[in-house]
Amino acid sequence: MSTVPVSILDLASIGAGESLRESLEGCVQLAQAAERLGYTRVWYAEHHNSETIASSAPAVLIAHVAANTSTIRLGSGGVMLPNHSPLVIAEQFGMLATLHPGRIDLGLGRAPGTDQTTVKALRRDPRAAETFAQDVQELQGFLSETSRVADVIATPGRGTNIPLYILGSSLYGAQLAAVLGLPYAFASHFAPASLLDAIRIYRERFTPSLQLDKPHVIASMSVIAADTEESALAQFERRKRSFARRIFGRPGHPLTDEQVDAALLSPQASYLDEVFKYSAIGTASTIKARLDEFQTLTNADEIMTAHHADSTASRIRSIEILAEVAGVLIPQ
Numbered sequence: 001m002s003t004v005p006v007s008i009l010d011l012a013s014i015g016a017g018e019s020l021r022e023s024l025e026g027c028v029q030l031a032q033a034a035e036r037l038g039y040t041r042v043w044y045a046e047h048h049n050s051e052t053i054a055s056s057a058p059a060v061l062i063a064h065v066a067a068n069t070s071t072i073r074l075g076s077g078g079v080m081l082p083n084h085s086p087l088v089i090a091e092q093f094g095m096l097a098t099l100h101p102g103r104i105d106l107g108l109g110r111a112p113g114t115d116q117t118t119v120k121a122l123r124r125d126p127r128a129a130e131t132f133a134q135d136v137q138e139l140q141g142f143l144s145e146t147s148r149v150a151d152v153i154a155t156p157g158r159g160t161n162i163p164l165y166i167l168g169s170s171l172y173g174a175q176l177a178a179v180l181g182l183p184y185a186f187a188s189h190f191a192p193a194s195l196l197d198a199i200r201i202y203r204e205r206f207t208p209s210l211q212l213d214k215p216h217v218i219a220s221m222s223v224i225a226a227d228t229e230e231s232a233l234a235q236f237e238r239r240k241r242s243f244a245r246r247i248f249g250r251p252g253h254p255l256t257d258e259q260v261d262a263a264l265l266s267p268q269a270s271y272l273d274e275v276f277k278y279s280a281i282g283t284a285s286t287i288k289a290r291l292d293e294f295q296t297l298t299n300a301d302e303i304m305t306a307h308h309a310d311s312t313a314s315r316i317r318s319i320e321i322l323a324e325v326a327g328v329l330i331p332q
Contacts, residue, residue, distance in 0.1 A: 003327035004295060005040040008319060009077050009189065009220060009306040012044060012055035016310070023054045026312030027061060028068045033316045035072040037323040040302065043077025043107060048114035048122065051254075052242060059092040066100045075105025077185065077304070078167040080112055082128035083119075086135050087154060090142035094157025106143075107165040107185060108136055110173065133176055140164060140180075163211060165218070174198035174205075181209025185218035189306045192277040195219065199298060219300035222279040223307050225287045225321035226314070236281045239308040240264070240272055247271070280305075288325035 010030055014023045031042045044061050047053040055061055058076040066074050079089055089106070097104040110132040112119045119126055128135075141148035143162050166177035166184050169191035177184035184202045188195040199217055206215040224239070226232035241260050248263050249255040255263070263269065280290035295303065305322060309315040 004300060005302045006322065006326045007040040007218070007302060007304045008034055008042045009304050010042050010044055010055075011047075011053050011306060011308075012061065013308070013315075014052050014054050015312070018311075020054055022312075024061065024064070026315070027055075028065055029312055030315055030319070031065045031069050031072060031074070034319055035069050037319060039072065039319070039323070041073035041075060041105060043075045043105065043304070045077050046080045046083070046109070048083075048112075049118040050114075050246070052246065059089075059096060062096055062104070063099070066096065066103060071103070073103050073105055074100075075165075076107045078107030078109040078165070080109045081132060081135050081139070082110065082112055083122050083124050086139035087142060087149075087152065090139055090154035090157040093162055094143065094154050094160050097160040097162050098156040104162055105165060106139075106162045107167050108139070109167040111169075133180075136164065136166070136176070136180065161211075168198065170194055171198055171201055174202040178202045178205035178215075179207060181207050181212050183212060183216040183218065185220065185304065187220055188278045189220040189222045189304075190275050192274065195278070195298065199300075216301045217298065218302045218304050219294070219298040220278075220304040220306060221290075221294050222276055222281075223287065223305045223318060223322055224279075224281045224309050224314075225307075225318040226283065226309070227317070227321075229282050229286070232282045232286075235308070235310045235314060236276075236279075238310050240276070243275065244268075244272060284321050284325050287322060291322075291326055 010027055012023055012027050014020060034042050044055045044058045046058050048056050058079055062074045093104060093106050110129050138148050142154040142157050143160050145159050147153055164182050166173050166182050167187060168174060169187040171194055174184055186195055186198050203215045224232050224235050244260050244263050245255045248268060278294060280287045307315045307318040309318045
């Protein structure tokens with residue numbers, strides 16, 4: 001395949017028997033390994049009310065990881081903007097960019113990153129997503145020299161011009177990113193259905209901006225790379241079961257092993273097959289073949305990989321194997 005930048009989406013997974021602190025320190029270890037291996041960037045996604053994902057506060061996590069790395073770009077993949085005021089996000093990421101210049105990205109999503117009950121607990125208006133486009137532009141103003149809100153500036157934030165990215169899993173985000181002339185990242189690692197249509201619309205409708213003069217597509221896929229096929233497939237099976245518990249269960253009412261077994265044998269399992277449509281599971285040769293297929297399919301400018309291995313050590317091994325086959329070069 002033609003070599004394109006490869007990056008990482010770290011979901012700050014909490015492994016079986018792993019403490020929250022161990023999970024978060026694992027994020028540091030993964031970023032340090034990614035930096036050593038020459039990856040482009042590591043992003044962290046805002047999730048709430050999850051027992052298996054620890055990245056509820058991306059800005060705080062980015063600050064910790066940035067303080068323990070030197071060169072790799074770090075960012076949100078993404079901040080769910082309907083949960084926050086644009087000014088607060090401008091100040092948070094402006095602080096990060098001031099402390100770690102040239103290393104911070106700001107990916108923005110329109111979904112709440114949680115369920116509707118938790119949206120209420122966040123004290124956000126469920127209709128906040130309706131003003132997403134205006135909020136993105138307001139945030140952009142706070143990060144530039146010209147605020148769109150009279151007599152209000154972001155300190156830190158103003159003049160940092162942090163690069164913004166629109167995240168999405170539908171056609172809406174593609175259209176917005178095109179109109180605003182921003183890079184577009186599609187969440188095909190868990191919502192693949194509209195991937196190709198979204199990329200096509202984004203590229204067809206793209207309008208150059210001060211930030212970007214031509215379209216930039218980031219397409220994501222799931223990866224579990226291991227030294228043996230058996231290890232990779234076993235980890236993938238654990239990932240599917242964990243995902244089934246989260247999707248088919250209810251907060252505070254986890255599914256039993258027997259209920260998960262039943263779900264995986266029911267018509268519901270077809271949903272999981274769709275979720276993991278764009279996945280690379282196996283040893284180096286399998287990973288390379290799947291990566292090549294995905295790049296040929298999407299012609300993406302960057303591939304972002306979510307590594308669903310079952311421990312920090314396994315995730316680091318996964319990114320090491322991917323680096324070997326993806327043309328990521330270890331800096332000398």
